[in-house]
Amino acid sequence: MKYIIFDFDGTLADSTAVFASAWNTIAQKYKFKGIELKEIESLKKLSIAERSKLFDFPMYKLPMILPQFYRLYRQSLNDVHLYDGIKEVLMEIDKKGYKILIISSNSQENILEFLKLNNIHCVSKVLSSTRIFGKDKVIKKFLKESGITPSEVFYIGDEQRDIVACKKVGVPIIWVSWGYDAIEVVQQEEPEYKVNTPQEILNII
Template sequence: MLKYVIFDFDGTIADSRVVFVSAWNEIAEKYHFKKMKLAELENMKKLTIRERCKMLDFPMYKIPIFIPQLYKLYRQSINDLLLYDGMKDVLNELNKKGYKTAIISSNSEENIKLFLRRNSIENVTDILCSSHIFGKDKLLSKFLKQKQLDTTEVIYVGDEQRDIIACKKAGIKIIWVTWGYDSIEVVQSEEPDYKASLPGEIMQLI
């Protein structure tokens, strides 16, 4: 029986495209990487993380080094962060139906809490974060252990290929959402369990 619905943050609940591009371009300016334009993100959705790093002249092995700096700059523009239309309704509806909701993200807990407060979202019970963008399966397993949950008692909602890979490693089913950072071309080989093209479809799948 399902008890928890766990959400990714960026690209799933929060539309962070403008904030992310702004933060990245500050880093690119300082360290001489390639800047990006907001209009380029749609095409970048079709690229893997490795391909995006190559496009931006950014060594992939440096991701863990720059993630804290990126999210610090991100926090400075957090007022520009948008809530995807319909996602607050989904969170409220899940709460009404008795499901608990959590967020597991590679963003910072401080950024997420600021965003939730600003949007008057009060029904997210747990937030787990890690700066290791490929270590989400460990966070999922940690969450299950802490809450004494079986893998069948949770489902994850996320937008990226790495979310699907992490869920498969942790033995958790995932709803992949189409409005985030990865396109179908990137994720289809990982075969997500479910697909939602609109926030309202999440409720139909649960």
């Protein structure tokens, strides 16, 4: 094993409140349905398609919305927080000699600024997927450019789409339970590993 790749939102960073606030600003502008924080837990049990329908949001508008969304997100970076125990796990992985990457649908600019704000210096590279369902292409390109095989990598993420992307390229995935997708959504994709606390990640890698 050479590389440990992390998703960002819902895996490393708890951005729930910021996501909701940014979405509500956009929803008000474009007449979509807003989110109440009390709805978050129930939303985790819905697929992206089901959430889209619930909020009267046509998925084809996503490319138009995402740049605005992440600009709003950046304005509230101070309200995004690391999950408890994540920083210690990152430091331990770094000590073990693994290279740490982040591959996310969030913008590279947002993630790099967040890492700086939180004094995290062990992440060697941040890659951004410009398409919400395009992580497999980013992972595949990274593997090719790095000259490594899927078996030399672990991906750690929280969403169904993370698992689907990893299955496409043959990269084993550790699904984390504290993120945006509940077990009811992801279990049909059969992730290789499931963890309920950051510390459990160290028992696998």
